[in-house]
Structures are given as structure tokens and as C-alpha cells.
Amino acid sequence: MLFIAEGRINRPVEETEHTVAAAWLGPMVDSGFLQSGYLDAAGQRVFMVLSAQDHVNVEERISDLPIVREGTVTFSITQVTALRFT
Numbered sequence: 001m002l003f004i005a006e007g008r009i010n011r012p013v014e015e016t017e018h019t020v021a022a023a024w025l026g027p028m029v030d031s032g033f034l035q036s037g038y039l040d041a042a043g044q045r046v047f048m049v050l051s052a053q054d055h056v057n058v059e060e061r062i063s064d065l066p067i068v069r070e071g072t073v074t075f076s077i078t079q080v081t082a083l084r085f086t
Helices: 015-030 055-063
Strands: 002-009 034-040 045-051 073-079
Touching (some): 045 073
Antiparallel strands (some): 002 073
8 A cells, every 4th residue: 555654844854863864764765665755845844655554554664763753753644545647
């Protein structure tokens, strides 16, 4: 199943946190969990397209991220029910 994780950045992300983020993004891509992502720094938002067996799996993996545990980013997760191609 596909999911959209929309995150709100609650406080500025320090340079050292960028390095930490890169350390967990790579394995998420390699495992097929993270399909795509977008950072809207001006709007303080993060968007990720995720692939997982179910919503519980997504919740567990997202809540295990350091930026979520520390409260830097909070995510809402929505299952993709349809894709529109034009």
C-alpha cells in the first residue's frame, strides 16, 4: 500500500540534524519504504510517499525517526486510495 506522510516542522532543523536525517533516509529508500520525498523549507513542511503493508507499520517506522521522537517534526499519515494520471 502507498501512504502519504505530511510533516510539520516544529522548530528549525540544525545542521547536525541534517546529517542524522541522511543516515536514516538512505536505509528507508534502500528498503523500499520511502518512495519519494519533498521538503518545503519556506512552508516548514515535509512530504513523503511511503510503501508499507499497513498503516501500523508506517506509524511504527515514522515514530522511530529521531526527528519525530525529539518533537522536531510531527507527521499525519494518509493511505493513498487512488492515483490520478493526466
